[in-house]
Amino acid sequence: MKAVIEKWNSINLVTRILVGIIIGVVLALTVPDAVSGITILGTLFVGALKAVAPVLVFVLVINALASHVSGKATNMKTVILLYAVSTFLAGFVAVIVSFIFPTELTLKTGAQEIAPPSGVMEVLQSLLFNIVSNPVSAIMNANYLGILAWAVLLGIALKASNDSTKTMLANLSDAVTKIVQWIISLAPFGIMGIVFESIATTGIEALREYLQLIVILVMTMFFVALVVNPLIVFIVARRNPYPLILTCLKDSGLTAFFTRSSAANIPVNMALAEKLKLNKDTYAVSIPLGATINMAGAAVTISVLTMAAAHTLGIEVDIFTAVILMVLSAVSAAGASGVAGGSLLLIPLACSLLGISDDVAMQVVAIGFIIGVVQDSCETALNSSSDVVFTAAAEYAKERKK
Structure with a gap:
C-alpha cells in the first residue's frame, strides 16, 4: 500500500486531477444514484480548504510583516494597481461584447428571495465594517479583509519582538503551509466528488x-x-506572458474551476506562488487580498447579465451610461463575496443604474444561479488564477527595472 501511495504521489498533480475528473464523469453517468458516498469527497475537500485558508492567511501575513527587514521593498502598490486595471478592463470588454452580441433572456417568475446591496455605498460600507471586524469572528467567518487588517497590525507590532518570537512565527507558518500541502495532495479525490455531484444532480x-x-x-x-x-x-513586465498565464490557469484555474471559491483556492495560489519563487512578503498579502478585490470574472458576469436584462426589456444603453456601467461593475465586483455565486447578488445594483426594477433583476439573478454550474466555475478560475498572474507580473516588472 505504501508503494502504491508513493507511486500515486509521484504523478504530476494536474494529471492526477484530470484522472479524478474523468472518474467523476464516468461514475456520474453510470451510477448517478450513489450520491452520498461520492459527493462527500468533494464536500470534505472544499471544507478542508475553507477551514485552513483563514488560518493560513492570518499566520503567513503576520510572519511576513514581523520578519520583514526595513528597506526591503515589496510590490503591493503595483499589484493593487494591476488588480484595479484588469477588473475595469474586464467590465469594459463585457459591455462591448454585449453590444456586439445582444442577448435576450426568458424571464420567469419565482426568483429567489435574496437581499442584494441597495447601492454602491452599501457595498463600500460593508467592506469597511469587514475591516474592523472582531479578529476571532473574522477567522471563523472567513472575512479576509478583517483577517488581513488584524494580521497586518499584529505583524507590524511584532516587528519589534525578539528573534525567538519571530522564529516561532516562522515555524508556525511552515507548519500551516505543510498542512495545506497535505490537503492539496487530496485534490484529485475532492474534485472527483465535486464533478460527480455537478453532473449527477444537474x-x-x-x-x-x-x-x-x-x-x-x-x-x-x-x-x-x-x-x-x-x-x-x-x-x-516586457516579456512573453503566456508561459506565466498558462501555468497559472493550469495550476490555479483548474482547481478554482471545480471548487468555485476564491477563498478556498487561496492555499492553492500560495503553493503556486512559492513554486514560482515569488517574494513571500508580497504574495502572503496579495493573494488573500486578490481573493477579495481582484474580480475580473465577476465584472464580466455583472456586465453581461445586466446588459442582457436591458436588451430583454428593450432599454437603449448609450455610451455614457455604458461607461458608468463599466466603472460600477468594477467597483461592485471588488465587493463580491469570495464564495460561489457572490457576483450574482450584485446584479440588481448594476440593473438599478438602467432603471430595471428589483423584481426583474432578481429574475436575472435566478437565471444566473441556473447557469452557475458553468458561469461561476469559469468566473472563479479567471479571478483566482489572475491573483498569481499579477503578483508575478509586478515582481517581473521590478526585476526589469533593476
Missing part, C-alpha cells in the same frame, strides 16, 4: 436553454484570460 443537458448566454460569458472570460491579462503582463 445533468449535462440542463443548461441547453441558456447556451447562448453561457457561450458569451465563457468566451468573454476566455478573452480576458488569454488576451487582456497577457497584454497587461506584457506592458508591465
Whole structure:
C-alpha cells in the first residue's frame, strides 16, 4: 500500500486531477444514484480548504510583516494597481461584447428571495465594517479583509519582538503551509466528488436553454484570460506572458474551476506562488487580498447579465451610461463575496443604474444561479488564477527595472 501511495504521489498533480475528473464523469453517468458516498469527497475537500485558508492567511501575513527587514521593498502598490486595471478592463470588454452580441433572456417568475446591496455605498460600507471586524469572528467567518487588517497590525507590532518570537512565527507558518500541502495532495479525490455531484444532480443537458448566454460569458472570460491579462503582463513586465498565464490557469484555474471559491483556492495560489519563487512578503498579502478585490470574472458576469436584462426589456444603453456601467461593475465586483455565486447578488445594483426594477433583476439573478454550474466555475478560475498572474507580473516588472 505504501508503494502504491508513493507511486500515486509521484504523478504530476494536474494529471492526477484530470484522472479524478474523468472518474467523476464516468461514475456520474453510470451510477448517478450513489450520491452520498461520492459527493462527500468533494464536500470534505472544499471544507478542508475553507477551514485552513483563514488560518493560513492570518499566520503567513503576520510572519511576513514581523520578519520583514526595513528597506526591503515589496510590490503591493503595483499589484493593487494591476488588480484595479484588469477588473475595469474586464467590465469594459463585457459591455462591448454585449453590444456586439445582444442577448435576450426568458424571464420567469419565482426568483429567489435574496437581499442584494441597495447601492454602491452599501457595498463600500460593508467592506469597511469587514475591516474592523472582531479578529476571532473574522477567522471563523472567513472575512479576509478583517483577517488581513488584524494580521497586518499584529505583524507590524511584532516587528519589534525578539528573534525567538519571530522564529516561532516562522515555524508556525511552515507548519500551516505543510498542512495545506497535505490537503492539496487530496485534490484529485475532492474534485472527483465535486464533478460527480455537478453532473449527477444537474445533468449535462440542463443548461441547453441558456447556451447562448453561457457561450458569451465563457468566451468573454476566455478573452480576458488569454488576451487582456497577457497584454497587461506584457506592458508591465516586457516579456512573453503566456508561459506565466498558462501555468497559472493550469495550476490555479483548474482547481478554482471545480471548487468555485476564491477563498478556498487561496492555499492553492500560495503553493503556486512559492513554486514560482515569488517574494513571500508580497504574495502572503496579495493573494488573500486578490481573493477579495481582484474580480475580473465577476465584472464580466455583472456586465453581461445586466446588459442582457436591458436588451430583454428593450432599454437603449448609450455610451455614457455604458461607461458608468463599466466603472460600477468594477467597483461592485471588488465587493463580491469570495464564495460561489457572490457576483450574482450584485446584479440588481448594476440593473438599478438602467432603471430595471428589483423584481426583474432578481429574475436575472435566478437565471444566473441556473447557469452557475458553468458561469461561476469559469468566473472563479479567471479571478483566482489572475491573483498569481499579477503578483508575478509586478515582481517581473521590478526585476526589469533593476
